[in-house]
Amino acid sequence: MKSGDRVVLANLCGEPHLMPSLLMDRAWELENVRLFHLRPFGKFKDKYLEPGMEKHVKCATVFAGGVPSIVQLIREGKAEFYPIPLSKIPWLFKEGPYRPDVFITTVSPPDRHGYCSLGVSVDYAWAALEASKTVIAEVNDNMPRTCGDSFVHLSQIDYLVEVSEPVYEIPQVSITKVEEKIGENVASLVEDEATIQIGYGGMSEAITSFLREKKDLGMHTEMVPEGTITLVEEGALTCEKKSIHKRKIVCTFNAGTRRLYDWLDENPIIEMKPVDYTNDSRIIAMNHKMTAINTALQVDLYGNIYSDMLGLDQYSGAGGQPDFVLGALLCPNGKSIIVLPSTAASGKVSRIVVHPTLSGNVKAPLIPTVTRFYADYVVTEWGIASLKDKTTSERAKALIEIAHPDFKDELWEQARKINLVA
Incomplete structure (x- = not known):
């Protein structure tokens, strides 16, 4: 990843564990990087609030998810918010103003035919994968293999990073x-x-x-x-x-x-x-x-x-x-x-x-x-x-x-x- 890149993270619980933090660790070496995601889970999101970070890595989103740091960034004009419904995100990547250079996702380990599953996050993954110049995938043995339009071949991925981390979860809440x-x-x-x-x-x-x-x-x-x-x-x-x-x-x-x-x-x-x-x-x-x-x-x-x-x-x-x-x-x-x-x-x-x-x-x-x-x-x-x-x-x-x-x-x-x- 380099200065000026537009980066996309896989959505919600499909968010990669390692790569977003590594990107933010070297944020001060970079300029004018945009990082697109919906509601983020990883600790990388807290680094957005460091003074002047928006000149190096700036949040772009269509859904803040009630996350305080993202809400604050939007309020202060330090994040880019696109007021569109989820159905239009693929348009945003393929025809709209956010044409991604890098897509970072999480996939299951490949089967014997070389196909990984996008698991819990298909949503805008195909649009990002097809529009990006570089595709990076964390191969996580905890990611479920879901059926449908979720299978991506190893040949479609540029870089693989092996991890073994729990897939992000949203806990059940008591019903009032x-x-x-x-x-x-x-x-x-x-x-x-x-x-x-x-x-x-x-x-x-x-x-x-x-x-x-x-x-x-x-x-x-x-x-x-x-x-x-x-x-x-x-x-x-x-x-x-x-x-x-x-x-x-x-x-x-x-x-x-x-x-x-x-x-x-x-x-x-x-x-x-x-x-x-x-x-x-x-x-x-x-x-x-x-x-x-x-x-x-x-x-x-x-x-x-x-x-x-x-x-x-x-x-x-x-x-x-x-x-x-x-x-x-x-x-x-x-x-x-x-x-x-x-x-x-x-x-x-x-x-x-x-x-x-x-x-x-x-x-x-x-x-x-x-x-x-x-x-x-x-x-x-x-x-x-x-x-x-x-x-x-x-x-x-x-x-x-x-x-x-x-x-x-x-x-x-x-x-x-x-x-x-x-």
């Missing part, structure tokens, strides 16, 4: 009573034979736990929550009724515990695909009863959905939310479901607001991730609001009904003041 109630409410909207998309975290695991009685579910998603293992084992998720990729769980990356990685390893039900395929709204819409389930930080009474900012701070990124919301709405029998707890800050702040500028909360997200024109269902622990077929006033009333009782009177009062409701 609020998340459990939200999961129960969401499950009531998921029909038998639906194709579901669902993300990671306590909310996602709570939702999957209430889907065990469903019949012949399918899955077309970015990542597979750990609760999927139980749904497959108990026969709720079969993918038999899918309209495309029948009998396959289609995903693009994975993040979880070793239990998930062991389950993914050589599992023929898994079909890993590049992110510009999994997250293509047109492909998503082809799935039978496509049901996209995504979390948000805040929803206003107009139906605008806020998921990636706190105030004007770039807290995370759009991720695949816009891709799947649009895909579900393009599907003739699809549903887009936005889920969130009704409050934040230990119950001191309502996540249902008339508008963020009227909330009195300095951390209230000010820029929507998905605008009101694409709103469908919103779910809290207090109920379900169906918005797609409602007027602006009707939406406001439906959303107030699922707000926390402690804030309902204030929401009604503010909504009346601006003539949003009578």
